[in-house]
Amino acid sequence: MTIDPERVRKTYEQLKADAEAGGYHLNPDEAWTLGLVEGLLINEDRYGYWACPCRLASGNKDEDLDIICPCDYRDPDLHDWGACYCALYVSDEVLEGKRPLQSVPERRPAQCPKAGPRPEPAGGIRLWRCRVCGYLCAREHPPGVCPVCKAKRERFEPFVLPPSALPGP
Amino acid sequence: MDKPTRQRPLMYGLSTCGWCRKARTWLEERFGEGGFDLIYVDLLPTEEKIKVMAELRKYTPSPAFPMVLADNECIIGYREDEYRRVFGA
Numbered sequence: 113m114t115i116d117p118e119r120v121r122k123t124y125e126q127l128k129a130d131a132e133a134g135g136y137h138l139n140p141d142e143a144w145t146l147g148l149v150e151g152l153l154i155n156e157d158r159y160g161y162w163a164c165p166c167r168l169a170s171g172n173k174d175e176d177l178d179i180i181c182p183c184d185y186r187d188p189d190l191h192d193w194g195a196c197y198c199a200l201y202v203s204d205e206v207l208e209g210k211r212p213l214q215s216v217p218e219r220r221p222a223q224c225p226k227a228g229p230r231p232e233p234a235g236g237i238r239l240w241r242c243r244v245c246g247y248l249c250a251r252e253h254p255p256g257v258c259p260v261c262k263a264k265r266e267r268f269e270p271f272v273l274p275p276s277a278l279p280g281p
Numbered sequence: 282m283d284k285p286t287r288q289r290p291l292m293y294g295l296s297t298c299g300w301c302r303k304a305r306t307w308l309e310e311r312f313g314e315g316g317f318d319l320i321y322v323d324l325l326p327t328e329e330k331i332k333v334m335a336e337l338r339k340y341t342p343s344p345a346f347p348m349v350l351a352d353n354e355c356i357i358g359y360r361e362d363e364y365r366r367v368f369g370a
Contacts, residue, residue, distance in 0.1 A: 166299065215359045
């Protein structure tokens with residue numbers, strides 16, 4: 113399957129603008145990055161969502177939620193390896209040539225933890241946490257799109273700030 | 282874990298993956314286009330996919346791509362150093 117190059121280019125430009133706005137960087141190797149964007153679009157047509165192009169998707173969105181790009185593992189991989197698993201995103205150090213780009217070991221657990229609401233401790237302040245970038249917001253419902261990393265609503269999980277974390281009266 | 286036994290290298294990959302593309306290019310340069318076998322797991326029908334993943338779990342508890350099998354060797358991820366060690370260059 114191949115994707116219309118125009119569509120790949122347009123998606124790439126948008127993704128790059130979004131990444132930079134959120135403090136992230138796409139891999140400056142344009143041929144590499146365009147290849148991965150094409151992979152994302154192939155997966156969009158195949159599964160209906162942006163399953164990671166470098167991992168085998170199940171085709172079941174609930175099971176694949178943690179590997180929808182940007183995946184839950186991007187930020188720790190950027191920190192530890194200077195790139196996400198696909199090397200679609202790279203760190204400042206890699207971008208500036210201060211760190212070599214290497215292949216990134218898989219950190220996704222073999223048995224994927226089931227997504228969904230977790231039991232909540234009593235008390236405290238209820239927040240929503242973006243599983244991709246850690247953005248927290250205190251509102252009734254999670255935002256439609258994470259303002260930092262653009263992950264969609266279903267990537268937010270309930271997060272309770274315990275009373276002990278709050279400043280005293 | 283089992284060890285693969287085969288003379289002809291076999292690469293399992295994903296057709297959408299950049300590292301798999303690099304691995305394929307490396308193998309093509311080393312063995313020529315017809316000199317190794319290549320299976321894109323994402324393009325297989327679901328039943329085949331399940332079979333292949335079960336097969337790969339014989340060699341590693343957590344298969345990832347590209348995965349290159351050769352005689353007694355199972356190389357996971359794009360690892361030029363490992364390719365050179367196993368296949369020479």
